[in-house]
Amino acid sequence: MTATDRERDAMRRALSLARRGPRGLNPQVGAVLLSPTGDVVAEGWHRGAGTAHAEVAALAQLAPGAAAGTTAVVTLEPCNHTGRTGPCAEALIAAGVARVVYAVDDPGERSSGGAERLRAAGVDVEGGVLADEAHALLDSWLTAQRLGRPHVTVKWAQSLDGRAAAADGTSQWITGPAAREDVHRRRAEADAIVVGTGTLLADDPALTARRPDGTLYDEQPMPVVLGARGIPDDARVRRHPRPVLHRAGNHLFDEWGDPDGSLLAELRDLGVHRVFVEGGPTIASAFLRAGLADDVLAYIAPTLLGGPILALGELGVPTITAQRRLDVASIERLGDDLLIVAHPRPASGPTQEGTP
Template sequence: MEATEREREAMRRAMSLALHGPRGVNPQVGAVLLSPDGTVLAEGWHRGAGTAHAEVDALGRLGPDAARGATAVVTLEPCNHTGRTGPCSEALIAAGVARVVYAVDDPGRASSGGAARLRAAGVDVTGGVLADEGRALLDSWLTVQRLGRPHVTVKWAQSLDGRAAAADGTSQWITGPAAREDVHRRRAAADAIVVGTGTVLADDPALTARRPDGALHDAQPMPVVVGRRPIPGDARVHRHPRPLMLHEGAELFGEDDHAATSLLAQLRDRGVQRVFVEGGPTLASAFLRAGLADEVLAYVAPTLLGGPITAIGDAGVTTIDEQLRLDVAAVERLGDDLLIVATPRRAGEQQQEGTR
């Protein structure tokens, strides 16, 4: 049975409700319960790990038997497993819901199967309603489910000759105000910003996401510093509005590419869905070398620096056949600077290019 226009309207409402919930380990999910005549009976959303899922949150706002014969409109397929809470499929069946409409299939191995369980109990189920909007809503969370780790953006700023700093290590500023504003906007969209101890010691960054007037963006990424060298007690990162996460790993990720994988696993377990790797060259190289970069942002300034400090270091390329090819997704003009947005090709695609 196709979704009615009233159900599609309720789905849009459920998607807006989902955004009230936190982005984290669990998906942002919204639900709307409709009576047989299309009247909204109750609304709900998921408020974080360990709390009632959206469907149960909505059901909890009704009295006994008030949902019998109702339609549940949910942004994600109702779960079918017991975790910190019980299965939503069983809660909907017990409440007497007659129909369930959802946008996106649950990709979880343990949690999926709710639609099949509902159908087996005689509930009418329609999936894929406003699926594109649903996937856009859950994009970051779905990426974590697919990759088993957060999405990783690796960013650097460089001169036209590929340098990240002058010979004495100074780097503020290679790019202009428009490029820096763009960086801060992208920081605000991330859940965590990762730098090495070398960057903290050299530049003393605040690691906040700021507007051009210096005010903080509403959303702030969690600051993460990687390395074994101690950070001074008066470093600006200690004044960040979110608690600092320190990850020892290997010093500068130099000897151990598994450190990047370990870091991402820790961040995933903390509910981080998007990681912004910002410095320095060795840290960026480690993520590229390990095949853990999903997006590259290269801010290129029309200036020449020369010297030994390149934008990235050892990327694991020893011969031209091993080069890490990228596909350019966009090129933007930001004041006098250029932003190149690119996505690394995966192993099979890299090999295919090498055989042409």
């Protein structure tokens, strides 16, 4: 049985509820309970570590026994393990829920298996409903579960002929106001923003997330600067609301297999879940070369610069058969500019997988 229109509508509502929950170590999850006739009878979402999971929060809205025969629509496969709270699969079974519709499989080694447990108890289960929307919401948590590291987005701006700056090194501004506004919104959604010292010294970026009127977003990413050269005392990043993390050496990318020597492991241990790599060609290429990019954002301006400063450098592609293919998720027009959002395809080579 495939999902009904009412179940799909309920999943959209569950995704909206999930966004109310905090981002962090735990996933944002929403749940909607439907009566046998398809009417919404209860809703819930996960409010943070140690609180009731979304399914249990929804069940708590009903009187004992009132959930019998209902359909639970959940953004994430109900968990099958006991942590700070009990397994949601067992709670749904005990409540007499007849059907469970969910969007994304739980990849956790300990928490997965809820769908199988539900089916074994005679509950009808349908997975993968609005999975793309749920993946977009849960991407950083899913990356952490699968790879044990933060989710990495690599961004660059370029001219139509693939240049990141003019021949003299100036690069402000290649793209227009709409593209820059989009970048700042994405900065505000990240936990850390990463640039190299080359970009820092050339552009003197503040590395803050700012609204169009120039005011700061409430949430600011941690500024991370990579490279052996020092940060000038009068650099704008020194006035960032958060302290700068400065680390030297691109070897930090190449040792992901050794958590003690990895930049991403250090950021993970600092509570960082979403990393926004923004500047410039050396740093962006290093993350891509190491297979540590989960998303790619390319802002393309309809202008020509020529010259030697390319948007990307060496990627370890000696021949066309080794090219690094991307799956395009979206193409959006932002003023005169284009934004291409893409995801690197998994590859067989260890440097492209980026797994520990």
